[in-house]
Amino acid sequence: MGRSIIEKIWEAHQVVQEENKPDLLYIDLHYIHEVTSPQAFEGLRHNGRKVRRPDRTFATMDHNVPTYNRYFIQDEIARNQLDALAANCREFGIQLADLNSQDQGIVHVIGPELGLTKPGMTIVCGDSHTSTHGAFGALAFGIGTSEVEHVLATQTLWQTKPKTLKLEVRGSLGEGVTAKDVILYIISKYGVTFGTGHVIEYCGEVISAMSMEERMTVCNMSIEGGARAGLVSPDETTFSYLRGRKCVPAGSEFEAEVRRWQSFASDPDAEYDKKLVIDGSEIPPMVSWGTNPGMSSGVDAKIPVYEETASPEEEKALRGALEYMGLNEGLEIQSIPVQHVFIGSCTNSRLEDLRAAAGWVKGRKVKDGVRALVVPGSQNVKRLAEEEQLHEIFLEAGFEWRDSGCSMCLSMNPDVVPAGEHCASTSNRNFEGRQGTGARTHLVSPVMAAAAAVYGRFVDIRKEEYSRNAEKVSS
Amino acid sequence: MEPITLLTGKAAVLDRANVDTDQIIPKQFLKRIERSGFGQFLFYNWRFDETGREREDFELNRPEYEGASILIAGENFGCGSSREHAPWSLLDYGFKVVIAPSFADIFHQNCLKNGILPITLSHSDIQSLVRQTEIQNQVTVNLPEQTVIGESGRPAAFDIHPYWKEMLINGWDEISITLRYDSEIQAFEEASAI
Structure with a gap:
């Protein structure tokens, strides 16, 4: 064997x-x-x-x-x-x-x-x-x-x-x-x-x-x-x-x-x-809507409803999560408003992540009222991204371009999401209080986060209306 | 590490699933460089409101749970971050035993290293234990016998790896035990040319 x-x-x-x-x-x-x-x-x-x-x-x-x-x-x-x-x-x-x-x-x-x-x-x-x-x-x-x-x-x-x-x-x-x-x-x-x-x-x-x-x-x-x-x-x-x-x-x-x-x-x-076996074709762009990473759905889906939960424990967990998140059961994921965007963390802060986000952002603007941060995972990533002028694309669009660190993934430094506000985040945990006391985290990919910064909500980047004009940034 | 053998004490019930270590000890309290004094920050955002007053609706703030040394928790307790500040804060608050249907792997390991006994019991054993403690809220944990019992009824048995059982009962320092294997470690390094 x-x-x-x-x-x-x-x-x-x-x-x-x-x-x-x-x-x-x-x-x-x-x-x-x-x-x-x-x-x-x-x-x-x-x-x-x-x-x-x-x-x-x-x-x-x-x-x-x-x-x-x-x-x-x-x-x-x-x-x-x-x-x-x-x-x-x-x-x-x-x-x-x-x-x-x-x-x-x-x-x-x-x-x-x-x-x-x-x-x-x-x-x-x-x-x-x-x-x-x-x-x-x-x-x-x-x-x-x-x-x-x-x-x-x-x-x-x-x-x-x-x-x-x-x-x-x-x-x-x-x-x-x-x-x-x-x-x-x-x-x-x-x-x-x-x-x-x-x-x-x-x-x-x-x-x-x-x-x-x-x-x-x-x-x-x-x-x-x-x-x-x-x-x-x-x-x-x-x-x-x-x-x-x-x-x-x-x-x-x-x-x-x-x-x-x-x-x-x-x-x-x-x-x-x-x-376990899954098929890649069944996977949509994902957005988390609850208070652990399992509470996630495809961007084209709705938040689950209480009536359809499998057990009383699951219903209790769903109610607790939605209360914390300030969201209603059955809500369209794409109608969740976003006030903050964080592109960074040990999950998604490498050069390819920044290229993907910049490729989508190029020629677009961060929506008024949205605060968007890009935090490269290392000073080397930062330097390489700058050699490709990715920082200029982000800055031009209205993103902030920072030095490296864990930053808003767990907000032990000054990068904090205020209570009650929603953040589209490329990090790994949407636990209560993770990005700040009362902060509401939604886990997404770098491209989905970039799109949320531009629209102030989640959008299905597979649809032509959102993908048009997007320019690929060559490496 | 304080040895654990027999413990009789009050139990506090926190019936929530997937309690992560960010809830057990929020990140703003991880900047201290000491090991002690974390009990005051345990479950901080659940225990206290924005003005620092105790929230009446949080389980651990119930007067009858004051002085509890056993925590009865939900599934997948201690998931998420590896921060050992979580068991430090539980221990400093007064908990010496945590009973749950399941634990996250890293948290479970961190408990054992700090003299907290994590006990895995089935849902039904936990439910009957809670029922058995309704009058005086008294639970007895017997590590040598590997049992938990309420004020009445039958004891529930639990599993523990014999290595960790011995460590906890004796309160041994694991590093000093490992250092006895220094020649084996050295031989391994030489054989692997590292």
Whole structure:
């Protein structure tokens, strides 16, 4: 019997296997950021422990950083947290992409961009969207601060072997449908717990045809379906993305690495604990209307009605969500008004995302009364976008063009949505209060967010009236 | 970490599904660099209104739940962000046990690392437990026996991995245990040339 990539990576990283214990798993790469690491470093100091492998640890500042006037941090507690990260990295000898670094950005954007993330690796970070790195065929998952401290001290974690779930997306996607719509559709169809206890392997024609940036968008939101990790077997798309990156070996060493990486790809006869299949053609552009990512529908649909809910619990959840969102049952998604637009986050802030949004925005204007932000995922993305003049398209249309960071995905920095207002957001969570106390988040793709900025509501970008005049921005 | 063996206490019921860690501890409280003092921020946006007054309609603000040490929650409790501030705030508020029909994976792990016992019970076991506690609201959790019981009725059994059971009962520091495997870790690194 063949093995899946999940089993292959697991078995290649088992340090200790004992009865009645989880496995002790070696961790190849540990990303850290300012929010979930200070207490871990404090724990090390308290116990007189060192960082076992500073060379396998990489830090950045992302959650708290202002995206405008970034060196002037008014929030004293946020500044202390950033200072603490810098001091901890100095003390323990860890490489840090701070605000002065040209490599600074969201941890899940810069890791792949620098070529740190590679196939076959085990990768952790004190952040649930670490699943993003699974796009490279790595087993990557989020951990809490105690586990951050454990990895810093030992470069290992005690883990119970997860179940495996094969999720195949067959066929092809329709016009105007993106990787973001694929993952929102999957979560709306199977619910927010279908992946609990599992690692998802995404495959099928749709996934194979995706670029690395698109695969990252899909894997990123695995956690919103309950799975700690989601991954894609490495292929030529993976290898050509990695070739020539800063932290990837070159020449014959690269070719040897490719052969090793290929060996991790799932065997054709691998078995899984669970299998799901969907067809790409059934996926529409998606919009979330509730308070978790499962509460999403196609842009041409209506919000569900109470009478048609499957259970009293579901009706209770729907009522609670619509009350928070200030929306009525049965409402057309396209009549939801939008006052804010956020294009950014570890889900959708990479160059291809910005190209797609700019391509749609070119020659159009942000509607009066709408505030629209573009926050590139890294300073490198920002620089590359500016080389293509994408920033000029956004600025011309009335968008704000910011420095990189997590920004309005969770609004730990000054980018906040006011209470009661609606935001079309390319981020990953529409939880209550996520973008600000009382803020109402709608998760969408970058193109759908761009269209919402222009119309002040959601529109079906597949319709000719909305797609006409759109110019593609060449790369 | 404080050991857990036998615990008798009041239970508070929060009957909501998919409670995410953004609700358990909102993001504005994640900027502190300490591990302590998060209880005051637990469920902040649900507990308090815009002026900072307690909301009467929020479950945990009921007078009868004051001093509760056991939280009875809904499905998929603790989903979303990996923030360990969530179990820190529950623990600091006074909760040592959370009982739910299911938990999100990362939150479940984070509880175990902080000496909070997460107990998975079926819907029907939870319903009968709540019924059994209607008079004095007293629940007893027995970790060595792996049972939960109300004031009356039969105990409900729960599963826990023997490794985590031992860790919780002894309140052990996991890192010091792992460091005993230092030679194995080193051998692994050498064998893998990393």
